[in-house]
Amino acid sequence: MPAGPARAGVARRVVKGLTSWLKGALITLAVIYVVTGLVLTFGVASVNALFWRPGSFSDMVQRTMVADAARPYGLVPDPRITPEEAGRAFAALQPGGRRGGKFTFKAIADRPGVPWRTWKLDPTLFKDPRGANWNSSWNGPSAQQIIPMVRRGLSAKEREVLRAVATAPVWRDYDLFARAPAADLVGGQFTLPFASDATIFEMPFVRFAATKELAYASVSRAAWHLSQGRPDSAEMVLRATVTFGRVLSDNATMVIEQLIGNVITGIGREGLVQLYAATGDPRGAAIASIAGKAAVAAVPNAVPPLAIRALGGGDLAADRARLLAIATSPKIDRALRYEALRSLAVSSCTNVRELLTGPNAGVRAAFDQARRDLARYPGEVALIDLIAESLQRPEALVGGLGGELTPSRVLVLAGKAYFNPRLASCGVMITSRGRF
Numbered sequence: 001m002p003a004g005p006a007r008a009g010v011a012r013r014v015v016k017g018l019t020s021w022l023k024g025a026l027i028t029l030a031v032i033y034v035v036t037g038l039v040l041t042f043g044v045a046s047v048n049a050l051f052w053r054p055g056s057f058s059d060m061v062q063r064t065m066v067a068d069a070a071r072p073y074g075l076v077p078d079p080r081i082t083p084e085e086a087g088r089a090f091a092a093l094q095p096g097g098r099r100g101g102k103f104t105f106k107a108i109a110d111r112p113g114v115p116w117r118t119w120k121l122d123p124t125l126f127k128d129p130r131g132a133n134w135n136s137s138w139n140g141p142s143a144q145q146i147i148p149m150v151r152r153g154l155s156a157k158e159r160e161v162l163r164a165v166a167t168a169p170v171w172r173d174y175d176l177f178a179r180a181p182a183a184d185l186v187g188g189q190f191t192l193p194f195a196s197d198a199t200i201f202e203m204p205f206v207r208f209a210a211t212k213e214l215a216y217a218s219v220s221r222a223a224w225h226l227s228q229g230r231p232d233s234a235e236m237v238l239r240a241t242v243t244f245g246r247v248l249s250d251n252a253t254m255v256i257e258q259l260i261g262n263v264i265t266g267i268g269r270e271g272l273v274q275l276y277a278a279t280g281d282p283r284g285a286a287i288a289s290i291a292g293k294a295a296v297a298a299v300p301n302a303v304p305p306l307a308i309r310a311l312g313g314g315d316l317a318a319d320r321a322r323l324l325a326i327a328t329s330p331k332i333d334r335a336l337r338y339e340a341l342r343s344l345a346v347s348s349c350t351n352v353r354e355l356l357t358g359p360n361a362g363v364r365a366a367f368d369q370a371r372r373d374l375a376r377y378p379g380e381v382a383l384i385d386l387i388a389e390s391l392q393r394p395e396a397l398v399g400g401l402g403g404e405l406t407p408s409r410v411l412v413l414a415g416k417a418y419f420n421p422r423l424a425s426c427g428v429m430i431t432s433r434g435r436f
Helices: 001-045 047-051 055-070 083-093 145-150 158-164 171-178 185-189 208-227 231-252 255-279 283-288 295-298 318-327 334-345 352-357 360-374 378-388 406-419 421-431
Strands: none
Touching: 001 231, 055 171, 055 255, 055 378, 083 171, 083 185, 145 208, 145 255, 158 208, 158 334, 171 208, 171 231, 185 378, 208 231, 208 255, 255 334, 318 334, 334 360, 334 378, 352 421, 360 378
């Protein structure tokens, strides 16, 4: 057989094979995108179902307004305290031994002692005829009962417990943070830059119980001063707790931080109500009137912003416009703006076009603006960048590619095969609904 025709035949078979492979690849790619897009857009209905819960965030706005009403009862900020110092102080208040996964916590060389986390107290102490004598949220006297108990009289052992609480080293960093004009929470806790394979979904958040227990303990700290005949010192302690919560809420980059801040302010406010009642201070009635959800109606601008109240209506385009308005508004709480950015970052999952090409111009502009006017410190810029890259590392969402070939890992492999991590990330988040 002549060499020329043979070579031509081989060439035709190669071309035919490549053409067939290309057609198959294009069909597979089209099916994956179309099916995934339909599932993400119509099957799940909305990014709101997974990442934005309008009812709870609307409630957060109201809670923050109530907490803000107590701000005049707090401390005056000390301009000498830098945001970096405040961030380090807050990090020192978190329990040791925290694990951050791909995030590295900064080392705390002089973490202050917190004696009540390790002691075992006599259960017969602080008995109160009205009910339980211990607060279930921390290993110490009830924050709701301890100040009235001081007026009824304490035993020597009970006063010694209060003294140990009031003189604990932890109040050094607590009071510093409470007096800070601003705080760099991200830079104070984490080593920068973040790891190249870190994702926003894995970022550790503040320890709720461990942070809140400091506020409960502060009421016992105030009770100690009151028992020693120092009502003014007791008041300053509780005012510091009111302000501690506002500093945390004002500088939060996560809604959980804002929630904890509001709770802490509420504990300090209730402590002041009890102190003023115990000392006959007429300010007690005024501060008591701002407590509880019922007080929302008395707070100026008590109705949450329209963009927040209207979220979750089912219209994806309208919800995205509202999220853009929240993310870019300087009048919205910082934590909610960061939360809106988190939702916008994954909003590409709601349509096929952005699965292919990435976030649209409006979303990109919102992130650019956030880097300019929301981020104040390098850590916050790094955080915004991390949020913007939410869909770029799907393998991190499923723990790598090893192990059993689950649907999530198949999606990750598909994303790698077609050089589109967004495809995989969106699919993983849908198949793992509720995890993120």
